[in-house]
Amino acid sequence: MTVSDPVVEDVVTTISRSATEIRQGLIGRRGTVEGENPSGDTQAEADVWADELLGDRIAGIDGVGQYASEERADIVDCGDDPAASAAYAVAVDPLDGSSNLKSNNTMGTIFGVYDAALPARGDTLVAAGYVLYGPITTMVIATDDTVSEYELTGGERTIVERDVTLPAEPVVYGFGGRVPDWPADFREYAREIERELKLRYGGALIGDVNQVLTYGGTFGYPALESRPEGKLRLQFEGNPIGYVVEQAGGRSSNGTQSLLTVDPDELHDRTPLHVGNDDLIDRLESTVA
Incomplete structure (x- = not known):
């Protein structure tokens, strides 16, 4: 699936191509840094590194007006007018579950693309998704049209399932x-x-x-x-x-x-x-x- 909006596709592609680098970059970054994130949580070295990597890349996308991260106190103005109709805001949790670094368990990256200035309601999202760093690196992308799952290899997306829906019988x-x-x-x-x-x-x-x-x-x-x-x-x-x-x-x-x-x-x-x-x-x- 290619996202129909070119700016949103650029955001998704940037995150998917960064995922392999983030996963490899966890090695040697399992320790914590001094201080806390804006929510008062202890930060891992990998939290800060992944945020800087994604922030630099997403902020450079034409059509993105704001970048915000769980690891930063303030919104980053990317240069476009965030109130303009063509400028999206991207909010990211660069490394969800980073406390699992110590035990070497599952982590991921979460993102949302808002058609509104942050902070914004969830019903202004035009796309959202996550990367799962499991035994296989996968990416789930949701748009107003559908939800799709991919495997990520070398930054490229390979479709696993289109039109993902929750099974009717919960387990x-x-x-x-x-x-x-x-x-x-x-x-x-x-x-x-x-x-x-x-x-x-x-x-x-x-x-x-x-x-x-x-x-x-x-x-x-x-x-x-x-x-x-x-x-x-x-x-x-x-x-x-x-x-x-x-x-x-x-x-x-x-x-x-x-x-x-x-x-x-x-x-x-x-x-x-x-x-x-x-x-x-x-x-x-x-x-x-």
Whole structure:
């Protein structure tokens, strides 16, 4: 699949061609750096390096007006007027699951292309997706038309599946956060789900969501007693992942509404995140409302 908009295609191609380099560049960058990212999380050396690599390349694309990253406090003005109709904003989580570097487990890169200045609602996305650094490097791309999965080799995309949709019969679930920190209503929902589905949880949003996209089911990182606003970032994780799952025929929710309809206040806003098959998200909202 070639994305119809040439600017969006340039963004997707830049990320896909950078993926092999990012994966190889993880070697020797498993340590942490001093300080934290704007969300207060410890940064790995690889977080900073991947952000600089992607930021430089995406900011150089004609038609991209803004670049923003989970690893940077501020939006980068790329030169085009971000309010102009031809200028897109790109938000990236350069290395999702970087805490898995220590144990050498799954990680990924998440991106969203917004037809609006950041921070923006998810329903202004024109494309979103992720790269999964698993045993095979794969890329999922969602547009308003379809969701497709590719294998990446040497920066080139090879189609694996077109028109990806969530299987109708859910199989897997994964929930983040410490169980004692879950609100009582979410614990009630989780107890029901764990009697019906198989647990799959790897500590990286990308890997867990990809399990849901492959087998059907639900992933959630709920509001916590200690963090009612949630843990994941709306612009960099919630909106792009919500867009992918909704375009694949599923639903997203912050517990009360689609992630794509949430009005952001700040670039680094956090959100509870739930995605999966319609019925499972309907049940979630009925339980925690």
